[in-house]
Amino acid sequence: MKIARVESFFFNPGRAKNLLFVRIETESGIYGWGEGYVTAGKEKVVAAYVDAIAPLLIGREIWNIRQLAQTLLDDFSIRRTSVDFLCALSAVEIASWDIVGKRAGLPVHKLLGGAVREKIRVYANGWWFGASSIDDTANRAAAVVAQGYDALKWDPIPGPWRNYVDPKDLDHAVENVRAVREAVGPNVELLIDGHRRLSPNHAIRLIERLREFGIAWYEEPCPPENLDLTAEVRRTTNVPIVSGEALYTKEQYLPLFEKRAADIINPDISAVGGILAMLDIAALAQPHSIAVSPHNFNSPIVGLAATVHLSALVTNFTIAELFVNLVEPTRELALQGLTIADGYVDIPDTPGLGVDLDVEVLRRHPYQPLSGKGLRDHRDEFPRRGPPSTFKIAATA
Numbered sequence: 071m072k073i074a075r076v077e078s079f080f081f082n083p084g085r086a087k088n089l090l091f092v093r094i095e096t097e098s099g100i101y102g103w104g105e106g107y108v109t110a111g112k113e114k115v116v117a118a119y120v121d122a123i124a125p126l127l128i129g130r131e132i133w134n135i136r137q138l139a140q141t142l143l144d145d146f147s148i149r150r151t152s153v154d155f156l157c158a159l160s161a162v163e164i165a166s167w168d169i170v171g172k173r174a175g176l177p178v179h180k181l182l183g184g185a186v187r188e189k190i191r192v193y194a195n196g197w198w199f200g201a202s203s204i205d206d207t208a209n210r211a212a213a214v215v216a217q218g219y220d221a222l223k224w225d226p227i228p229g230p231w232r233n234y235v236d237p238k239d240l241d242h243a244v245e246n247v248r249a250v251r252e253a254v255g256p257n258v259e260l261l262i263d264g265h266r267r268l269s270p271n272h273a274i275r276l277i278e279r280l281r282e283f284g285i286a287w288y289e290e291p292c293p294p295e296n297l298d299l300t301a302e303v304r305r306t307t308n309v310p311i312v313s314g315e316a317l318y319t320k321e322q323y324l325p326l327f328e329k330r331a332a333d334i335i336n337p338d339i340s341a342v343g344g345i346l347a348m349l350d351i352a353a354l355a356q357p358h359s360i361a362v363s364p365h366n367f368n369s370p371i372v373g374l375a376a377t378v379h380l381s382a383l384v385t386n387f388t389i390a391e392l393f394v395n396l397v398e399p400t401r402e403l404a405l406q407g408l409t410i411a412d413g414y415v416d417i418p419d420t421p422g423l424g425v426d427l428d429v430e431v432l433r434r435h436p437y438q439p440l441s442g443k444g445l446r447d448h449r450d451e452f453p454r455r456g457p458p459s460t461f462k463i464a465a466t467a
Contacts, residue, residue, distance in 0.1 A: 071096040071132045071173060076124035076162070078117050079429070080437035081369070083399035086199060088113045088437050089369050091427060092120055092161035094169060096132055102168030103427055105372040106161035107341035110440055112154075119158035122146075127162065132173075135166045136346055156318050156343050163344025164376045164423070171422035178345065178379040178423055185382035189414045193221035193261055195367070196395035204246050208253035214394060215254045218412035221286070221389060222254070223261035227276075230446045231267040233293070240272070244279050251283040259286035266290045266316055270302045277307050287312050287334060301331035310334055315365045318342050323351050327358040334388060338365040339376045352384045366391040371404050374415065375423040378408065382417045390415075403431045 075095040080088045087110040095101040106116045123142060130138065139159060147155050171178045179185050197214045201207040211222055226246035229239055251260060262285050264273060273291035280288070289312035292299035297313075304311040314335035317323050319342070326332055335355055339348045352362045362384050366377045370392060381387045397410070405426040409416040418424025 071098055071100065071169070073097075073127045073130050073132055076120070076127050078120045078124075078161075079427075079432040080113065080117070080435075081400070081403060081432050082435045082438045082440075083396055085395060085399060085440075086110065086196065086367075086393070087440065089396075089400075090116055090120075090157075090161065091369075091372060091432065092158075092165050093427075093429075094127070094132075094162065094165040096169060100169050100172050102165040102170075102172065102422060103372045103425065104161035104163065104165030104168070104344075105340050105368050105376070106157040107153075107338050107368055107373070108157065113437065115154045116157045116161075119155050120161060123158055123162060132166055132169050135163060135170070138166070139163055139343055139346065151319065153316075153318055153341060156347075157341050160340045160342065160344040160347075163346065164340070164372070167345055167376075168422040175421050177418050177420060178376075179382040179417060182345070182349070182379075182383055185417055186385055187382060187387075187417075189416050190378045190381045190387075191221075191389045191414055192219075192392040192410070193223050193259070193389050193413075194219040194394045195223045195391055196393035197222065198224040199395055204242070204249045207246055208249040211250045212253040215258055217394070219394070220257065220413050221259035221261060222250070223263055223289070223391070224250075225263040225265055226250075227264070227267075231265060233267060233269040233272070235268065235272055240276050240279070243276060247280055247283050247285065256284070260284070261287050261289065261312075263289045264291045266293050268292060270299050273303045274306050277303070277309050281307075281309060285309060289313070289336065290315055297325055297329050297331045300326075301329040304331055304333070312336050312363065320347075320350055320354055323354060327355060327360060330358075332360060334361045334363050336363050336365040336391075338367070339380055340366075340368045340373050345376060345380055348380050349383065352380075352386060356386045361386050361388040363388050364390045367393055369400050369403075370397045370410065371400055371407055371425050371427065372423065375408060375418065375425045378415050378417055379423065403427055403435075 074097045077093045079091045090106045090108050092104040167178050194214045226243040287310040291303045294316040310333040312334045313332040364377045405428050
């Protein structure tokens, strides 16, 4: 089966960011869907990579998925890889597996060894985007738990990202977590996201203060460029440390494992090169007794489907991410979707990824720049003196 057509589509859900989908069609008419991870404001960068790669795919056999990925790394990126290239590659790779599964008449997870669990547990993220206060955050948390989720993730630290934060910001974070714990009760897992921004000193102080609320993990406490910083934090606490969202290759993950800098890793299947690359990273983590919790700031259709098939295969899997704020805005987009209920996603048993998108709906919701993202100015720098500028933090994960 040779590739005949490669198309990329944006979908604007009206919140968070535009979503990027890739549709590959073979000469026989079988098509598959992939999704590339994008961040708000630079979605078109990944789309440009897809457009540049697309002509190189025409006429190639769809079966040679691993060879294609290596060839694009060697010959297209000239071994100068970047996250944006890998996001584009991920979309192409995932769509290829969708096609192969359809041609074989099997779901992707059965092509790769079969499921080791019956369904995939997910935690809720995105529910806190736009919260106006601590009370608002707590009320939103209670509402998500009422929908059946028993694990919630969010970032409780206010203000622009910086390594050294105002003590009042740490106080705010503590009160934020306290309020959420009181709102949801003792049986809900609270997953705290640090978004890679604190110095070890500040991260350690915050984690120690949050321990009383029984947090289930602290994610990405420090900048990932220096893994020794995260390793330093991990040595000081028995709270599980998550890292890896900003790492994208086996070569980048290996030092993380060797330094014992994390208990759990959270690579994104739509950012690391796709399904096979994610399986390689998970296998590399297993001898180090490190669990895998896939990051998934993607759609609850294609990106989540790829994550679910991967999670079904990985023996050191623990829990996957679901952005609940994208479920309703994408509902009309799914010709065939996933079953999500009570904090779990069923593993599709239909050929390929088991999902399909409505192209006409995609075309009715084209790319639109989203408001709320800007650059801070000198009035926002630490320590803050006087009123802040008009800078707004974009929803990020």
